[in-house]
Amino acid sequence: MSPAxxxxxxxxxxxxxxxxxxxxxxxxxxxxxxxxxxxxxxxxILVDDGSTxxxxxxxxxxxxxxxHFQVVHIPNSGWPSRPRNLGIERARGTYVQFADNDDWFGTEALQRLYAYAEENGSDIVVGRMAGRGRGVPRELFRRNLPDAxxxxSALVDSxxxxxxxxxxxLLEHGLRFPEGRRRLEDHVFVMAAYFAARRISVLSDYVCYxxxxxPDHSNAGFRTFDPAGYFGNLREALDIVDANTVPGAxxxxxxxxxxxxxxVERLSGKRFLNAPEEWREDFFREARGLVAERFAPGVAAGLPARQRAAAELLVQDRIDAVRGLAAWEASVRARATVSAPSAEEITATGELLSGGSPLTFTHRxxxxxxxSVPVDGIPAEVLDVxxxxxxxKMxxxxxxxxxxxxxxxxxxTSVTRVPDPNAPGAFRTVHTTVARIAPDTLNSGRNAGTWDLKVRISSCGWQRDAPLPLSLLISTDGAPPVLATPPARPVTVLRLKRAARRRTAALLARLRGLV
Structure with missing residues (x-):
């Protein structure tokens, strides 16, 4: 049914x-x-892409x-681009908001996004996202950005x-999604829109999407893919960047x-180790070709050390060393403790671990x-932190x-260096964070319920979370929030079984022998 x-x-x-x-x-x-x-x-506008x-x-x-709901039925096109483009053609609204059929909106999302767009004269509004079982941008949503x-900014993360x-x-610039069965069609569309927009606004104080x-990871983004086609599609996004920038920073x-x-992230941790061997080799080969063809030296130079290391091993054509680095990275976790919590303030202490021991660095x-990494042949300047x-920070x-x-x-946050008495020059870092409990900052005040507290350590390219044994209870009747401490529980997210530790150690030993 269509509106009158x-x-x-x-x-x-x-x-x-x-x-x-x-x-x-x-x-x-x-x-x-x-x-x-x-x-x-x-x-x-629901565009049914030949559902069966x-x-x-x-x-x-x-x-x-x-x-206010309408349905368009089309033969199966095999990918979301065709339905989205038909939706743009059908749309009558001042703004077009895209959604996938397995996601959902915050209750006030459309009202808030529309008001924010009108307030700022925005061509694009990026609403705060939350992930359930999948990652979403983090740094982009630290605060509202009326003009990004x-x-x-971190827009390119979204x-x-x-x-x-x-x-x-959209109509003025002829912005449409590339059609057909392909990858990264959204990257091409969004990057073209970012460069064409007069104003882009980021709404961060309310979860919109x-x-x-x-559960079965059947979303399109989780399916396996052909590396050659994937990197071919990736080059199209890079072409848009190149058409709108000059060589340089x-x-x-x-x-x-x-x-x-x-x-690099697809060459890291369990994501790479758990992939089929033939796919890993194909991906490594195609990634190496892309790096040699398209990325200037300054691109890898700006990565964190752990990712620079993987990029360096890619250039060196050392897939076994990449496996070794991935196995080591797979064991990197965070642990944290909390002391003297109150309803107004808490103090947390935490650090990163690798294989159950503190992550270490060397002062030269x-x-x-x-x-410090368990793979040889990586230049010191690549590992500089x-x-x-x-x-x-934490x-x-x-x-x-x-x-x-x-x-x-x-x-x-403050960071303390703790020297290793058994290794000259070696040290670990311990983070101490004092946090002020401010309930009104949670979801723009739409915050009734129980909020579990945790820390997130961001260091040298890692972002790792560890739970705290604290919860903030916020009622709907205006009563003061309560900071609750549940029964004692371990506050480290590192819970490797002994057998898993032995397997990881054996794999690292074997890979060290290969590299």
């Missing part, structure tokens, strides 16, 4: 590509039916019951399409996102600090129990 032709245009058009979602779509539908924005102010599980009939019933630019775009802006991994900074996230005679250790975060909302708690 005579009705006034809506404020927002929500475009959703749909293909065989089953019950995974329930939360999205519920969230759209419960928006605080008046149903007369937004429309939902009865979804088409379900969507038709939904549209028959709710005038890709070359000066390249999924789940944003609000001014429809006239919940990004969900299905800005281009290197933007390129670094693809070297870091799409290349020349005054530089280097990361002198500057990184000065900016290392944040305290609150995460709503039973949900995915997560917010930084106002805090301040």
């Amino acid at each position: 032709a005579s009705s006034s245009p809506p404020k927002v058009s929500v475009v959703v590509p749909v293909y065989n979602p089953g019950a995974h779509m329930d939360e999205l539908i519920d969230s759209l039916l419960n928006q605080t924005m008046d149903p007369g102010d937004f429309e939902v 599980d009865g979804t088409g009939a379900r969507l038709d019933r939904l549209a028959a019951e709710h005038a 630019r890709p070359e000066k 390249l999924t399409p789940h944003k609000m775009f001014r429809r006239s802006f 919940y990004h969900v991994a299905r 800005v281009r290197d900074r933007l390129h670094r996102r693809w070297l870091r996230v799409e290349t 005679p020349d005054g530089a600090d280097t990361l 002198t500057r990184a250790l000065r900016t290392a 944040d305290v975060l609150a995460r709503r129990r039973g949900g995915a909302e997560e917010f930084f708690v106002p805090s301040k």
